[in-house]
Amino acid sequence: MRSAPIFEVMAGGLLTTVQETRSRARFGRYGVAAGGALDPRSAALANRLAGNPDDAAVLEMTLTGPVLRVLRSTTLGLAGADLGMTVDGRPVAPGWSVAVRTGATVSFGERRCGARAYLAVAGGLDVAPVLGTRSTDLAGGFGGLAGRAVRAGDVLAAFTVPDAPARAGRWGAADLGLNRPLRILPGPHRPLFPAGAFLTLLKAEWQVAPESNRMGARLVGPQLAPRRADIPSVGLPVGAIQVPGDGQPIALLADRQPTGGYPVLAIVIAADLPYLAQRAPGDVVRFMRTTLEEARRAKALPGTVATDEEGWTLARATGGLT
Amino acid sequence: MRLFGERALLIEIARRPSVRVALRVAGLAAALERLAGVEAVVPAATSVLVEVNGVEEHVLAAAARAALAKPVTSGTWREHALAARFGGEDGPDLEETARLAGMSPETLIDLLASTRLTVAFIGFAPGFPYLIGLPRCLALPRLATPRVRVPAGSVALADGWAGIYPRATPGGWRLIGRTDEPLFDPTADPPARLAPRDRVRFIVT
Structure with a gap:
């Protein structure tokens, strides 16, 4: 496939990385993080808006977005958090696609809601896949754009598509689930905690701490200190809520290290992790207990049929791009 | 075998790590990885995490039992001799570590260099080997305050393990x-040079 430069990065924003929906989970045994878009539903939606397959590489932007100069006319798709995107000063809301011309400036202003926005470009970003995906692994320093966040001076390329859809329109938006309680299952080390700890996790109101990152959402609330703080290192699925000696839980996100030595009190089900990833520092997190059956039914990625119980509204949009 | 969320199972085979446990964990991980419906296996100190998609639990349990019934000596491994420098700028914690272990830095280096370690698993960071088989006197707790930056290639000890940081990262192990x-x-296949069951010796340079 041919590709050509698409964006010159004028400002990188707080943390802007190339990500896609596929993970490196099967490389966990080499110490590699799963990685990938923290809200894969929104990444997939951004791609659909740009006319791409769900797993094309997109930009994941955190809290404060970048400033990008468009190097050739194309179609962009935006989904996820509302970080105040504009094209030459005109606002673009999540759930919309927009045609942009050579020389246009895409910038981001004030954050309105959510934490992570996804910007897709027709054809998908062209970076070399490493270990099965184009996603950036910040800890390992590989994947994406040279294994690091995008910064001023970078030039990003995208694959060229013969008939780039020069259309603009709305295609519904994924529910960011900002008020939803996150569904959890008990973790394997629950017996290492005092009797009431799991109940406290369920009853309390937690706040996302500013030190949260792509590795984990650090939560602030009541003490959950385990009776034993150190356990032999154990493989950790994404979503595991581990509690270090300070008693404050950390819900592991996609860039978590694949093994760790803190007891795990509970685990957030995969379908609800995007909702956690969209909480910004200071936002409230509540948990509710679910069942294994419900957890297995809940979908982590949108199906091709557009509406489901996970809050997808694609079918309600009138026949795709309008 | 315990559920770990809706898509993973944790198979814990011992309470404490040892060379023998490491070999059993490695054998178990290798056997389960080949099963249809297993998406990923992550071997660790005393357990294997199995991420599954559509595999029946009893099938997994039967495969686990079969793997654990095999002698620990089965399976293949490679020998690695890794050249390393000890002490000084390369090992800022050597002196204190030796003092806590009740020996001179020279004795500690000799002891380590004469020990054949076994790779138990790769974890914490890409390519980071957890090496088991240290003499008991070198089992020391990690540093009270982790370093913000451990240089790439650092050979380190903590909690009875030896490890090597493949890349600069924060870390709390004792750098020797x-x-x-x-x-x-x-870009290599496999991406990690060391694999569970491999044997490692340090060559002092």
Whole structure:
């Protein structure tokens, strides 16, 4: 496939990385993080808006977005958090696609809601896949754009598509689930905690701490200190809520290290992790207990049929791009 | 075998790590990885995490039992001799570590260099080997305050393990030496140079 430069990065924003929906989970045994878009539903939606397959590489932007100069006319798709995107000063809301011309400036202003926005470009970003995906692994320093966040001076390329859809329109938006309680299952080390700890996790109101990152959402609330703080290192699925000696839980996100030595009190089900990833520092997190059956039914990625119980509204949009 | 969320199972085979446990964990991980419906296996100190998609639990349990019934000596491994420098700038914690272990830095280096370690698993960071088989006197707790930056190639000890940091990262282990041997290359197959069951010796340079 041919590709050509698409964006010159004028400002990188707080943390802007190339990500896609596929993970490196099967490389966990080499110490590699799963990685990938923290809200894969929104990444997939951004791609659909740009006319791409769900797993094309997109930009994941955190809290404060970048400033990008468009190097050739194309179609962009935006989904996820509302970080105040504009094209030459005109606002673009999540759930919309927009045609942009050579020389246009895409910038981001004030954050309105959510934490992570996804910007897709027709054809998908062209970076070399490493270990099965184009996603950036910040800890390992590989994947994406040279294994690091995008910064001023970078030039990003995208694959060229013969008939780039020069259309603009709305295609519904994924529910960011900002008020939803996150569904959890008990973790394997629950017996290492005092009797009431799991109940406290369920009853309390937690706040996302500013030190949260792509590795984990650090939560602030009541003490959950385990009776034993150190356990032999154990493989950790994404979503595991581990509690270090300070008693404050950390819900592991996609860039978590694949093994760790803190007891795990509970685990957030995969379908609800995007909702956690969209909480910004200071936002409230509540948990509710679910069942294994419900957890297995809940979908982590949108199906091709557009509406489901996970809050997808694609079918309600009138026949795709309008 | 315990559920770990809706898509993973944790198979814990011992309470405490040892060379024998490490070999059993490695054998179990290798056997389960080949099963249809297993998406990923992550071996660790005393357990294997199995991420599944559509595999029946009893099938997994039967495969686990079969793997654990095999002698620990089965399976293949490679020998690695890793050249490393010890002490000074390369091992800023060597002196204190030796003092806590009740020996001179020279004795500690001799002891380590004469020990054949076993790779138990790769974890914490891409390519980071957890090496088991240290003499008991070198089992020391990690540093009270982790370093913000541990240089790439650092050879370190903590909690009865030896490890090597393939890349600069924050870390709380005791740094005693440093190697220039590359341990992780994301473009190689497999990306990690060391694998569970491999044996490692340090060559003092």
